[in-house]
Amino acid sequence: MSVAVLGAGAFGTALAVALAARGPVVLWGRRIDWQGENPHLPGVTLPAGITVTDRIADALSAGAAGSGASVLLVAIPAQALSGFLDANRAVLDRRALVSCAKGIDLASGRSPAGMLGAACPGATVAVLTGPSFAADIARGLPTALTLACADAAAGQRLQHALATPALRLYRTTDVTGAELGGALKNVIAIAAGAAIGAGLGDSARAAIVTRGFAEMARFAAARGADPDTLAGLSGLGDLILTATSAQSRNFRFGVALGQGAPFDPAITVEGAATARAVAGLAARGGIEMPISALVAGLAEGAIDVKQAMDQLLARPLKEE
Template identity: 60%
Template sequence: MSISVLGAGAFGTAMAVTLSQNGPVTLWARDAEHVQAMRENGENARRLPGVKLPQNVTVSAEIADALQAETLLLAMPMQKMTGFLDTHSDTLAGKTLVSCSKGIDLSTGQGPTALIRAKVPGARAAVLTGPSFAGDIARGLPTALTLACADHSEELQAELSTPTLRLYRTTDTTGAELGGALKNVYAIAAGTVIGAGLGDSARAALMTRGFAEMLRIATELGARPETLSGLSGFGDLVLTCTSAQSRNFRLGHAIGAGEAFDPSITVEGAATAQALNKLAHTRGLEIPVAAMVMALTEQSISVDEAMQALLARPLKEE
């Protein structure tokens, strides 16, 4: 097995830790000072404090070290992926590139696997997604994820599974990546509901209508409905809409409560809301909840105004 994880955020670090049960793993970070701190402390105190890095996890700031592996997990923000693929397209050709990003590229409207195929045609594109928090994976708590790859690879499924990380495979890469991306938008909405003190009943209604929007746009873009009903769609939606461990939920909670939010924290749902509304507009789809999320994150509408806009929509059949 030859695996590197590109990106030393919380999730990338957690995947390096759990995959080290199967063999040596290289964990790459672009910040040399961050790498040095991880080597000295034996943990990623900046992103995943309290989790020790096993001895067979090699931390490096040299991209050449990481690119020697045949299977590369791209654990980087979605909006950074285009630049990375462009810069290293020649070296990445022929490798298996597994995106761990949950989002839609703002400049192209593409998900990660489509972006990989466009930028590195010679690579094998896959996506790893589903309901998970980095801390749970790193501490060996039972977690199930979706691995989507066009060739339905049992070999890759086995390579990325561990005794506590169970992967279910699918060939529906579109559905898997859209489920992972879109649920972040509705997690912001759910956090806003709770932060504003609107209650759990309102959150349940929001999640249900949000899931209907997810199905509407994902199937329009070619996803299979059953994929959205699985781990990468409904499962991930439930997790991120109900836990303060979710960065998207925390952003929404801050918006609802009228509190400041740390701008250094990557929250994919804000950018995804913009991309989602562009897609919906071009295809004539109604996604009122996602539209309110975009307006809230852009600070062009207040929480009260968003709530009133949604409640004032015409009554209709479910």
């Protein structure tokens, strides 16, 4: 299968670097004003097997004998995906589209795979998610991810097409669970970062991560996901990584909130928008999500960390 990556941010570029070991890859971005090294992924020189372009037609036509890319990895941030699909849905339909974004669209309440499926009903939609940092993937460090596709046979083909010696893919048909794990862990990572930034300690972080995971599982189950999926790479695995490492943008954003410090607005923090989307969906569905609701308030500036912790600690005592 020939592969193109749509989205030249850090993660899309890292995937292109990893997959270039298998064969030629086309990397598309809206603005390509760099050569050899993507400023979003410093220190990584692109291998010769990657063709970089800002022309979507070039990315879509890449492939053996000009037959077109058979797999498109869509690494476009969740909040920017709707606009991208509005402009390109006709040329994306009837292809294999693998979503590599994590989040929930604020306007529609849909996941990235849900948006891809709605915009391109003839496409085979899959999700690539799990505990990973772009720099690790680009450096060829061992990484395990979840590949979710409702079509089991198509998922198996994609698994073999996208796995590399350093990038191990585990397959599932639970697209909902895999996506929600990847989206919701960013929300909890912000809360964990806020606890550390405010000087509340590692014990407080552990409590937030544990109770946050319970929220993730509760929300996912209410949306029809298999609870076992949340206990895997795309849920618990990704949560552990994101809530404990300063490489995580969501964790660093939380630390800044806890310290009352500014955070670079140019850095994409998907968990902030996801918290707002999830809080609304949970309220309408009667799903108890206290940590997610408080993260939404923190991200909007409606409350501070002390108020958030006071509200959590004042909740009624209950069984675990």
